[in-house]
Amino acid sequence: MPPVVATMSVSLDGIGAGHNQTEExxxxxxxxxxxxxxxxxxxxxxRAEMAALIDAGAxxxxxxxxxPIRGEWSGDWxxxxxxxxxxxxxxxxxxxxxxxxxxxxxxxxxxxxxxxIDVALERARAAAGDREVHIAGGPTTVNAYLAxxxxxxxxxxxxxxxxxxxxxxxxxxxxxxxxxxxxxPTSLTTHVHYRVRRTPVA
Amino acid sequence: MPPVVATMSVSLDGIGAGHNQTEExxxxxxxxxxxxxxxxxxxxxxRAEMAALIDAGAxxxxxxxxxPIRGEWSGDWxxxxxxxxxxxxxxxxxxxxxxxxxxxxxxxxxxxxxxxIDVALERARAAAGDREVHIAGGPTTVNAYLAxxxxxxxxxxxxxxxxxxxxxxxxxxxxxxxxxxxxxPTSLTTHVHYRVRRTPVA
Numbered sequence: 022m023p024p025v026v027a028t029m030s031v032s033l034d035g036i037g038a039g040h041n042q043t044e045e046x047x048x049x050x051x052x053x054x055x056x057x058x059x060x061x062x063x064x065x066x067x068r069a070e071m072a073a074l075i076d077a078g079a080x081x082x083x084x085x086x087x088x089p090i091r092g093e094w095s096g097d098w099x100x101x102x103x104x105x106x107x108x109x110x111x112x113x114x115x116x117x118x119x120x121x122x123x124x125x126x127x128x129x130x131x132x133x134x135x136x137x138i139d140v141a142l143e144r145a146r147a148a149a150g151d152r153e154v155h156i157a158g159g160p161t162t163v164n165a166y167l168a169x170x171x172x173x174x175x176x177x178x179x180x181x182x183x184x185x186x187x188x189x190x191x192x193x194x195x196x197x198x199x200x201x202x203x204x205x206p207t208s209l210t211t212h213v214h215y216r217v218r219r220t221p222v223a
Numbered sequence: 224m225p226p227v228v229a230t231m232s233v234s235l236d237g238i239g240a241g242h243n244q245t246e247e248x249x250x251x252x253x254x255x256x257x258x259x260x261x262x263x264x265x266x267x268x269x270r271a272e273m274a275a276l277i278d279a280g281a282x283x284x285x286x287x288x289x290x291p292i293r294g295e296w297s298g299d300w301x302x303x304x305x306x307x308x309x310x311x312x313x314x315x316x317x318x319x320x321x322x323x324x325x326x327x328x329x330x331x332x333x334x335x336x337x338x339x340i341d342v343a344l345e346r347a348r349a350a351a352g353d354r355e356v357h358i359a360g361g362p363t364t365v366n367a368y369l370a371x372x373x374x375x376x377x378x379x380x381x382x383x384x385x386x387x388x389x390x391x392x393x394x395x396x397x398x399x400x401x402x403x404x405x406x407x408p409t410s411l412t413t414h415v416h417y418r419v420r421r422t423p424v425a
Contacts, residue, residue, distance in 0.1 A: 033237060033379075033393070033401070033415075033417075034236065034237030034391065034392065034393040034394075035235060035236030035237055035385070051398065052398050052400075055398065055400070167385075177235075179381075181400070181401040181402060181403045181417055182398055182399065182400050182401060183237070183369075183392075183393035183396065183398065183399040183401065184393070184398050185393045185394060185395055185396035185397060185398065185399070186395060186396075189236065190236065190385075191235070191236040191385040191386070191387045192236075192387060193387055193388060194385065194387035194388075195387060196253065196254050196257065196384055196385065196386050196387065197384065197385040197387070198254075198257070198383070198384050199235070199383040199384060199385065200383060201383045201408060201410070201411075201413065204406070204408035204413050206403060206406035208403070209403075211403070211406050211413070211415070213235075213413065215235075215383055
């Protein structure tokens with residue numbers, strides 16, 4: 022079975038977003054763009070990793086990664102990515118509030134899943150066929166899937182910044198031993214690729 | 224002036240030790256040896272970095288890094304390292320309780336500093352001459368020096384493990400932007416060397 026891969030840019034202290042997200046600040050109150058400079062300021066150097074991030078048969082993301090709206094859906098919010106999101110595949114958005122699926126240009130369809138993380142992953146696996154499923158974030162969503170033991174691999178970009186305060190990818194989880202598959206530094210980040218070991222570590 | 228360098232092995236989520244240290248468990252209640260496998264299981268591969276860790280003119284460490292004893296000094300505790308510690312230089316130990324300096328084999332002398340982190344660093348700088356000063360840990364001590372803006376560089380070893388709970392190197396600090404000087408993965412860790420940028424990032 023193809024792996025379930027969590028993908029995210031994080032700080033050196035494992036923080037993936039700030040608190041207090043707004044429409045103007047998708048990553049909340051951390052310095053703007055600080056985790057993703059590699060992507061915007063050095064795209065040539067990081068082309069392979071940018072391609073790998075969206076090379077999946079289906080994606081799962083949390084509601085905050087889809088948008089800043091809370092409570093019932095209203096208005097026409099269709100994600101942070103404009104008319105043609107980069108996914109080109111089904112994206113399953115975790116939410117407590119039902120909404121019709123939303124088809125975008127370029128083959129991305131957002132499906133809104135109210136039945137929880139297991140159902141979202143099951144639907145993503147079915148949609149992905151023989152390709153990877155990516156748990157695309159944010160940190161709270163990746164944390165939930167890690168807690169459920171559902172992540173096979175992590176593809177992270179460790180930004181050269183310590184944030185000190187924010188939403189932590191691994192917060193409160195038991196120790197997770199990893200196997201280093203690949204580590205590649207570029208000028209503005211370090212790409213790390215780990216496999217999650219299933220054996221207990223303590 | 225030679226740099227003040229913080230050196231530590233940390234988890235992928237920036238944790239440098241577990242809670243509840245005892246004499247039997249110097250790193251507290253995290254899986255034993257989990258952050259330092261690189262040092263003990265693959266010394267040949269990591270020889271340069273092991274040498275760099277102790278290549279300083281003087282060292283500063285917190286009391287927990289020196290020993291598990293709390294309150295007044297009693298007994299003959301002389302550190303975790305046996306009769307010949309690996310430092311071969313003066314080591315300034317932060318403590319609230321005065322104690323006579325302790326000279327060990329091989330040129331290591333432990334000095335016990337009760338006047339706080341600034342005085343300890345000042346004494347270490349004076350002792351180090353034209354060589355680096357290392358803030359050798361633990362995480363609470365490095366955190367205090369980071370908060371004081373006294374760290375110029377970080378030499379960390381990122382172990383392939385997420386701990387979720389423990390003593391965090393960067394906990395509660397404002398964002399610290401870093402410059403990647405060098406990143407070198409070996410089979411059991413990733414060596415990272417960062418310079419601390421003094422410019423504000425937000």
